[in-house]
Amino acid sequence: MKRSVIIFVVYVVLIATGIPWYWPRDSSLLILGVPAWVLSSILVAFLTSAFTAYLLIRYPWKSEEDADE
């Protein structure tokens, strides 16, 4: 599979897990002083940041020549 497709799929998974659609509406569980669904969204957001930073630092960018191909 092409690397860009894998990256796209990872982002789709991160978005899908970052939005709390899978939490029961009556959930009142608190963790560290905030609702658990909020904490899960923050954690996924942090993973998204880490993945994005990884791509920016490690993933090779197109060279000037590539850009014109």
Add this chain to the structure above:
Amino acid sequence: MSSFQAFGPGAWLFIGIYLFSLILIGFFAFKARKENTLNDFYLAGNSFGLVVIFLTLYATQYSGNTLFGFSGKTYRIGFSWIMSLQFMIAIVACYIIFAPRLYAKARRYQFVTPTDYLQHRFDSRGLNILATVIMIFVLSSYLLAQLMAMGRAMQGLTDIDPAVAYQQGVILLTLIMVIYGTLGGIRAVAWTDVIQGVVLMIGFLVLIVILYQQFGPLSLATASIQQSLDPATVSKTTVPDADRLREWLSYIIIVGLGSTLYPQAIQRIYAAKSERVLRQGLAFMAFAPFLTTLIAIVAGIYAIAYVPGLEGAASDQVLGKILALVQNSSLLGYWLVVVLYAAVMAAMMSTADSALLSISSMLSKDIYGRYLDPDASQARLTLLGKCFSWCLIVFLVWLAIYLSDKASLLSLLDRKFDLLIQLVPAFMLSIHWRGLRALPTLIGLFTGVAVSLYLAYADLAFVTQGKVFGFHPGLVGLLPNIVIAVGGSLFLTNRRVVS
């Protein structure tokens, strides 16, 4: 509820020194210019290193709206606004779609404005003009929002009438901004962004300390909200309903894609010293929302618990109410608030100056230089850009004063992205797919804008609070836009192959 205490002479001296230092930087930037060209004035000769590129991206991206608008929105809808953390990260992720190739092309072909890329890629007068008009309109409304936020920030800081303080705030801060902006161009804007970015970061850290010191741990605030007798208040801690979840997804897509297409953001891509610097700067930006957006959300949560009862546009001022409580608590609290207000001014000015500079570059190079006087020298275009800045800012200051209490910060933000996202095919798709043709892209862009504005402003039964089943009108408009651009391009290509 305690009211905001006007700043004393010491605080004004501190803020005065800070504001004067910005003009001084503008003067040094003017002295540091290497040549009187558009590239030097608007891109600083592509010389931005890592610290400058990170802090200029940071100070430009996080505006007065992040502090006041985001805490106000959290106050209105509760914990759900954690979605803002995700859409601010989405902006950086969306840069990956097109920044690498755009940067490479910009360096090779010496682009100055976003329209330079469109000219290079499509060579279409119609597309150039429509895209430029959209970007100028969007940036002007963004700039207007910042000017209005400057005025609001000044209300209550002095003993004078709030309406007069608003006017004086708008005029004074704008004047300082336009002076250093037209003196030193992007070099002044970026150097002041470095100071403003640092002040802004300190301000956010100060804010979280202030909140903890004043109200105790966040768990107490959450518990207080959950124990409220008002069901609407309690609902601010519960899992969002389906409409809100769709809105959440919509925000991630529209802000993620739309923000990367801000002209000043594109010009910062152009201005980076090297690809490596740009990549590292953006990597830092991926974590910036945790230092800014998240803190603004926490402020909003504290406000729900401890400053109840604000509604409508007044809720955008909720941070000011919290700061009033902190300010009156101790001398340390007073000075922490002074530092925070300096950060607020920094946030607004650093966002506004970049927008102003970007508009002036497009008016001067893309409209005047490209169509009205193609033979104009670089020095003349640079001078004209400065004149355009002054003319535009005079008009916008008047508008900001005229509209003083007529628009919520966030409603302005929503419409901007509806328009900006229509540029996705012209920039993001075109840079990856050579088959994209100018005419279908132009028609698609026009259709997308028309559909978005119709959905946003027409009184339609299925549009609630400006959204279509929770989705921004701009996202709905983007669908026909892409279909026309891609379908039309394929059709034209096939017809040429057949003929």
